Amino acid sequence: MKLRELLFPLLAVVCAFAVGAIVVLIVGDSPLQVYSLLLGSALSWPDGIGYTLFFATPLIFTGLAVAVALRGGLLNIGAEGQLYVAAFATAWVGIKFAGLPSFLLVPLCCLAAVLAGAAWAAIPGVLKARFGSHEVINTIMLNFVAVALVGYLTQYEYRVAGDPIMESAPIGETAHIARLGRFIPGLPERIPLNVAFLLALVALWLVYVLLWKTKWGYEIRATGQNPAAAEYGGISIRRQIVLTMAISGALAGMVGINEVLGYRYRYYDGFSDNYGFTGIAVALLGRNHPVGILLAALLFAVLQRGGVPVDAFTQLVSKDIVQILQALVILFVAAEAMFRPLQKWIGGRGKGEAGGKGKGENAMRQEVAVVGQQAGVGKI
């Protein structure tokens, strides 16, 4: 990922904060106070940073999930459903094989998370490969199915009798993974930041290697960019669709490791704070690149963590400002065309890529203009 590519998402974030400041002013508080509360608390040691990294963990996984799918030309809106199914499967294994020693049970639970996520995501993959039904519709629909399914199983099969909360029985203690507080002096163990965060960093690196250093990544990217050319190159598009969705689902499923093995030590129904959907924004802002995804996930985590004191310590602004900021970031990222003149002005080099894309669009605009002008409509 080149530095220049970071410029544009950065601009989007700056713009979002600027507009957010106006919103704060309209509400009647000081933007400076709100932002310093937000950033100050999110980056304080140890509680701020600890929680921020903890919140970033699931977003890294779901951001990667969405990004891998997008690189392969697929829009996976089902990370939410995939991570629920995966978290439940993780807990199920953790309960079922509670007697196993740690060195067996932890990998087994992780495997359950990855496989369950992959399997759940493979369903819309197979449906698309086999019947051509669109993955966007099917992943959205399967979100509802997933939530209902694990909700049902928790309610009727795995809830401890008498427990008023919708949660499963606890997993075996040997399935717990360590909180980072155990290794880092000054970081208390009550902060749920755990080994899964390190796993997320490894996942970032693995996805980078997968996409750009292996033949499978080559096939995923070729299929995403130009399926007809990929087919010509001897790549089976159908196989690619299922495979890419499965990898995407596996990444989403790893959220279950953070949640079940590192945080609550049980399946807790409705635990996800829209991680799957925020993952779409993370991938978008991170430009489907691991480095970008790491930064974007950290940003969203900062917002999430920093929202709490904003709620408590300001006169008028509530923590909804966080959602406004998130929405603004997404809006500005989506409005890429707005920054194009600026981009051209700054990055005169690198014409190859940027100029190339613009060329096609210009050609289209020209054609429209020609028809219009021939028809006497005038300049468009």
Next chain:
Amino acid sequence: MKLELRNVTKRFGAVLANDHLNITIDSGTIHAIVGENGAGKSTAMRIAYGFYTADSGEILVNDEVREIRAPRDAIALGIGMVHQHFMLVRPMTVTENIVLGAEPGSAVALDLRNAAAAIRALSEDFRLTVDPDATIETLSVGQQQRVEVLKALYRRAELLILDEPTAVLTPQEVEEFFSILRRMRSQGKTVVIITHKLSEVLAISDRVTVMRDGRVVGNLKTSETNAAELARLMVGREVLLRVAKSPATPGPDVLTVRNLSVQRVHGVSFDVRAGEIVGIAGVEGNGQTELIEALAGLLPESQVTGTITFSGRDLRTLDARRRREIGIAHVPEDRHRRGLVLEFSLSENSILGVHYRPPAASGVGAMLLDQKAIDRRADLVIREFDVRPPNPALPARALSGGNQQKLIIGREFELPPILLLISQPTRGVDIGAIEFIHRKIIAMRDARCAVLLVSAELEEVTALADRLLVLHNGRIAGEVDPSFATAEEIGLLMTGGRH
């Protein structure tokens, strides 16, 4: 109408598209403007039509300086233009399309009846037979082009600019179109034809302007020049228009096709032997695309009937990857759709199809891409096939059409192939590169490769092929010897006529 461009300069960013052009088009003539892609010929004419505005210089119409700031200024002066890609509204009728933007009648009522009558009269004048009430969708490409011409004439164009008008026409349609142009000239109209086909320049034009790199490099009377001179001016060096080749010495059958049917192909049988080029001529859309894709393994096996044998082995059950593994290379007709991943670098594109096996991939189970080996291969292709600019890190999108094509051909030739399926190898490619590609194809044949060549360019297939099959409506309408057959003979087969 006399049109003159005087010292016209136009710059697009860093590119000087037109550099102090001086072009004079005399009234009542057919004037050809030739040049390679990017020479600036379309830009010059778009300036005359008001689509672009020149940075400096002036435009004179009938010896008077005129401001042409938009196409409507040009139309008002009597200049019309027919673009390479038609600008027609497909579900509407011919009349509706022609009057679009100049609708007759009052503000509230559209008077199409008079318009239709006027169009009928016009089309009779110039013998541009088109039914004014037909919808565009039902018309052939040649007829659609006539609608475009009528549209300009309806707006009282005295001078008509045609951008690559014959690219989409069959040889017969070209002839008819040329007689329409001659009729227009005899009625006092002026015609400017932008093209890169030298045979057409010589056949139709009175004068010819040659452009290269944004400059006018020649202004000639057509009767006093020839194809070799024009090609030399266009390219800037001597060009062999017809590549020299020795007679083929075919070996054993490499590809045997019997009774092959798929979509638009109906029961086709032929053989291709080692060391020969079998050409397939035909108007586009007569089954060439499907035939080649079926042979390359890009169509589902269930759709293909008949037998395809490659060196004695049944091909039908093999997928595209296996076919490439046993030595079948494929240069697809559409380099943007099939041949390249435009966002990928030249390096990445240079391994498409062999990316999964050594030397491109290495390590356990050949799972890791070997960047060094890939770069070596890319360098080789770039060097051997003169791909410019020679920077393997550039995205394929940044290359010109000719260089993209050379990259694809280079990649496929490196396979190396026992059978080469090659479709439209020089479409949209400059003359200089065409010569280069033709020589490479013949060299491949001389290296005992079996070549199946599909091209819509009759000159190309007749120049390269050792045997020529003509495809019409998915059937082989005949086989001719390309060194003796005339264009008329082949053209007749292409349209389904018999000897």
